[in-house]
Amino acid sequence: MSKKSKDKMHPYIPELVNKLRKGEVTRRDFLNTATLLGVSAGAAYAMAGLPAPGRKAHAAAKKGGNLRVSMNVKATDDPATFDWSEKGNVARHMTESLVRIGDDGVAQPVLAESWSASEDLKTWTFNLRKNATWSNGDAFGADDVIFNFRRWLDPKTGSSNQGRFSSMTTTSDTGNKDENGNAIMSTTEAGGALEKIDDHTVRFNLNNADLALPESMADYPALIVNRRFEDDGGDLIKNPVGTGPYTLKEFAIGEKATLVRRTDAPWWGGETYLDKISYIDHGDDPAAQVAALASDQVDTNYQTSIEQVGTIKNIADLEIYERVTAQTGVARMHVTAAPYDNKKLRQAIQACVDHDKMLKFVYRGRGGPAEDHHVAPVHPEYAELPKLKQDYDKAKKLLAEAGYADGIELRIDCVANPPWEQNACLALSEMVKPAGIDLKINIMPGGTYWDVWASTPFGFTAWTHRALGVQVLNLAYRSGVAWNETNYSNPEFDKTLDQAGGILDPNERRKVTRKLEEILQDDAIISQSLWRSVFVTANKRVKGLYAQVALEHHYNGVWLDG
Amino acid sequence: MLIFVGKRIGFMILTMVVVSILLFLLLELTPGNVATKVLGPYSSEEQRNLWLEAHGYFEPFYIRYFDWLGNFASGNFGDSVRFKVPVSEVLWPRLANTAILGIATFAVMIPLSLILGVLAGMREGSKTDRSISIVSIVTTSIPEFASAVFITAILVFWLKLLPGTSTMTYGFDIVQLILPAMVLIIYDFGYVTRMTRASMAEVMTTQYIRTAVLKGLPYRRVVMRHALRNALIAPFTVIMLQINWLLSGVIVVEFFFAYKGFGALLLEASLNKDIYLIEACAMVAVLVAVATQTIADIGYTYLNPRIRFS
Numbered sequence: 001m002s003k004k005s006k007d008k009m010h011p012y013i014p015e016l017v018n019k020l021r022k023g024e025v026t027r028r029d030f031l032n033t034a035t036l037l038g039v040s041a042g043a044a045y046a047m048a049g050l051p052a053p054g055r056k057a058h059a060a061a062k063k064g065g066n067l068r069v070s071m072n073v074k075a076t077d078d079p080a081t082f083d084w085s086e087k088g089n090v091a092r093h094m095t096e097s098l099v100r101i102g103d104d105g106v107a108q109p110v111l112a113e114s115w116s117a118s119e120d121l122k123t124w125t126f127n128l129r130k131n132a133t134w135s136n137g138d139a140f141g142a143d144d145v146i147f148n149f150r151r152w153l154d155p156k157t158g159s160s161n162q163g164r165f166s167s168m169t170t171t172s173d174t175g176n177k178d179e180n181g182n183a184i185m186s187t188t189e190a191g192g193a194l195e196k197i198d199d200h201t202v203r204f205n206l207n208n209a210d211l212a213l214p215e216s217m218a219d220y221p222a223l224i225v226n227r228r229f230e231d232d233g234g235d236l237i238k239n240p241v242g243t244g245p246y247t248l249k250e251f252a253i254g255e256k257a258t259l260v261r262r263t264d265a266p267w268w269g270g271e272t273y274l275d276k277i278s279y280i281d282h283g284d285d286p287a288a289q290v291a292a293l294a295s296d297q298v299d300t301n302y303q304t305s306i307e308q309v310g311t312i313k314n315i316a317d318l319e320i321y322e323r324v325t326a327q328t329g330v331a332r333m334h335v336t337a338a339p340y341d342n343k344k345l346r347q348a349i350q351a352c353v354d355h356d357k358m359l360k361f362v363y364r365g366r367g368g369p370a371e372d373h374h375v376a377p378v379h380p381e382y383a384e385l386p387k388l389k390q391d392y393d394k395a396k397k398l399l400a401e402a403g404y405a406d407g408i409e410l411r412i413d414c415v416a417n418p419p420w421e422q423n424a425c426l427a428l429s430e431m432v433k434p435a436g437i438d439l440k441i442n443i444m445p446g447g448t449y450w451d452v453w454a455s456t457p458f459g460f461t462a463w464t465h466r467a468l469g470v471q472v473l474n475l476a477y478r479s480g481v482a483w484n485e486t487n488y489s490n491p492e493f494d495k496t497l498d499q500a501g502g503i504l505d506p507n508e509r510r511k512v513t514r515k516l517e518e519i520l521q522d523d524a525i526i527s528q529s530l531w532r533s534v535f536v537t538a539n540k541r542v543k544g545l546y547a548q549v550a551l552e553h554h555y556n557g558v559w560l561d562g
Numbered sequence: 563m564l565i566f567v568g569k570r571i572g573f574m575i576l577t578m579v580v581v582s583i584l585l586f587l588l589l590e591l592t593p594g595n596v597a598t599k600v601l602g603p604y605s606s607e608e609q610r611n612l613w614l615e616a617h618g619y620f621e622p623f624y625i626r627y628f629d630w631l632g633n634f635a636s637g638n639f640g641d642s643v644r645f646k647v648p649v650s651e652v653l654w655p656r657l658a659n660t661a662i663l664g665i666a667t668f669a670v671m672i673p674l675s676l677i678l679g680v681l682a683g684m685r686e687g688s689k690t691d692r693s694i695s696i697v698s699i700v701t702t703s704i705p706e707f708a709s710a711v712f713i714t715a716i717l718v719f720w721l722k723l724l725p726g727t728s729t730m731t732y733g734f735d736i737v738q739l740i741l742p743a744m745v746l747i748i749y750d751f752g753y754v755t756r757m758t759r760a761s762m763a764e765v766m767t768t769q770y771i772r773t774a775v776l777k778g779l780p781y782r783r784v785v786m787r788h789a790l791r792n793a794l795i796a797p798f799t800v801i802m803l804q805i806n807w808l809l810s811g812v813i814v815v816e817f818f819f820a821y822k823g824f825g826a827l828l829l830e831a832s833l834n835k836d837i838y839l840i841e842a843c844a845m846v847a848v849l850v851a852v853a854t855q856t857i858a859d860i861g862y863t864y865l866n867p868r869i870r871f872s
Contacts, residue, residue, distance in 0.1 A: 282820040291726025
């Protein structure tokens with residue numbers, strides 16, 4: 001490591017290296033923390049005594065070809081408001097993020113060449129790539145990054161990134177009242193949060209320490225658009241300007257999206273193998289995707305449902321890639337809506353669930369049992385709590401204390417596709433029955449369900465994988481954030497979450513995360529069904545492919561063999 | 563005849579107006595916010611209100627309806643919220659796709675069912691009649707979603723003869739048309755065959771046919787020249803009705819094979835509360851229904867000159 005690098009290194013890194021040597025932290029914890037603090041992945045792997053990761057040039061790799069992918073093609077106009085990872089997959093080959101999470105779960109630079117954090121983790125400096133150019137001829141730089149962050153933090157944009165980067169916002173009273181007479185609050189960019197140091201350096205000044213900042217920059221709504229995005233119409237499809245290796249050739253919602261290699265300037269990341277990437281929409285029927293794969297109409301797909309895994313295994317030309325993830329589904333309750341404002345009732349529901357059986361019934365055992373706190377065993381800060389047990393006596397007692405000694409009739413809303421979500425609700429309905437809870441399931445088509453997703457008192461929501469547990473806790477359970485679907489607001493939880501974001505020692509962070517897990521479990525705002533494996537199918541001619549934990553597509557290293 | 567056609571056009575316009583009002587009302591009463599579908603589930607209340615205001619959704623129902631009616635009459639069908647393009651850009655190509663599927667289906671199904679129906683009805687109770695009747699009843703009894711699964715399992719997964727989906731991503735491909743057309747033919751040919759058979763059997767028992775046979779005319783000549791024309795009146799009505807059925811009844815087949823046709827479009831429009839697209843689809847459906855009925859009525863006069871427009 002050069003002297004210059006050492007000077008810029010976060011002061012905690014030498015201590016972290018010591019802890020690794022003494023065996024006080026695991027290699028995974030070391031890699032994760034070191035890379036978040038700005039140590040490059042290569043250097044972090046070397047410090048851990050591991051071979052360097054990253055994209056390797058394959059001698060056998062062949063250039064050219066059209067990778068045909070079966071995936072829903074959705075409206076992909078504004079990355080800031082993306083709400084499905086499919087949208088990110090089309091856009092990511094055109095417009096890139098500052099950071100990405102590698103196959104090893106470690107943060108890797110993309111448009112940010114490197115970054116460093118202050119000792120208190122409140123000041124982050126990002127050095128941007130100097131050789132990246134936009135397809136409209138502009139040079140990529142700090143103005144682009146500042147423009148994107150400013151947009152994300154503006155409530156008028158309606159971006160979920162506002163919750164992701166809550167450490168750069170401030171909340172104030174608008175002076176208006178809602179229907180119930182409560183003050184209407186507005187969250188906006190905090191003064192001085194964004195600072196341009198020079199054309200290729202940006203500094204983020206946070207309200208509170210946030211170790212997960214680089215990870216948050218890798219999420220699919222955090223793709224960076226050109227600084228003139230809004231002036232040019234604010235539509236990535238009509239004006240596909242990006243820094244990525246591909247550009248958009250054809251796009252039709254519900255039908256197809258075709259990306260072709262950029263020819264205006266070389267991509268900063270070097271060469272890619274594929275000439276073309278074609279996304280083909282086969283609708284919502286998973287059987288159509290399998291039929292397309294079986295008859296060689298597509299090379300790979302977005303996701304294979306658990307119900308189709310058996311069928312695909314019998315097709316010789318196809319290969320299934322499996323990945324254990326932190327993807328999950330939660331039966332979540334609005335803590336402000338009756339009867340779910342009654343904690344005892346929520347706890348009674350929770351006490352009815354046998355998580356092992358749930359996993360077996362709903363997902364054929366592929367994944368792991370969940371623990372009603374949304375931090376997964378694959379998360380580096382996960383702390384194991386005593387195993388939850390199905391206890392009907394406890395459930396009945398809690399139900400009686402909640403004022404429903406004679407039982408209660410409830411309804412859960414869930415989406416029709418994918419089928420495992422319905423099955424999770426069905427299993428929950430069966431499990432709560434012996435305690436006296438009659439849980440009706442309202443299965444809705446996707447278009448209708450997403451209308452009521454946020455407002456339904458009891459609904460089932462699938463959540464994608466995020467690299468850190470605190471990331472998802474920040475997105476879903478912090479008071480007032482855009483994706484807080486439970487209306488949960490617990491100052492103690494928020495304070496502890498702030499604290500967790502500022503702890504460097506993985507073991508100390510685990511202790512604080514344990515507290516967060518306990519708070520969520522005790523408040524019983526979700527009944528979490530399972531952690532699920534994800535499956536991706538590909539023809540054997542597709543090389544360099546893997547099942548990414550959040551089903552993100554990074555096809556820059558993929559090629560077709562024959 | 564001109565008066566008859568004029569009356570039919572008048573009736574069609576009246577039906578379109580009534581259907582469009584009913585649809586507007588129904589969509590008004592259906593829960594769900596169109597702005598959520600456009601801006602996404604995570605959009606803010608403020609954003610949704612701004613969008614609704616910008617697109618005139620805060621105007622009273624009747625003003626929005628008359629605005630739409632005026633635009634529709636002048637050929638402007640509005641913009642689709644699901645596809646984010648003018649309705650006409652998505653409607654006509656999808657309608658053309660379903661028309662291609664319909665033509666392929668009818669080109670096989672109509673000759674097949676007429677031939678089988680006539681063969682069965684010619685000699686009621688014969689082995690040929692019983693065999694054809696059994697096959698017709700069995701195929702019609704199997705719903706499209708089931709036959710689609712069986713046929714795909716055999717021809718795609720087992721024999722690997724045909725492509726499993728029909729997205730036509732790289733342009734029109736007749737091979738991709740085979741499976742959806744086959745499913746529709748299998749489901750529908752039995753019905754038309756049964757109707758033709760019943761009509762033929764009835765005609766074959768009439769006195770003029772018996773006289774022709776007893777007079778010593780060759781049996782083939784009796785069937786072709788004297789029986790067939792009269793026996794075709796009932797199947798002709800059924801065939802014309804099948805056009806209407808095909809327009810919306812193909813939803814299952816189009817969904818299963820990912821065929822981008824009118825049925826699948828109607829489904830997507832409904833699920834996304836895409837009001838202008840639903841209205842346009844409904845107007846097309848009414849137009850086709852009235853047009854096919856008018857053609858059927860004109861066709862009767864050719865098949866049976868005793869029928870007059872008056």
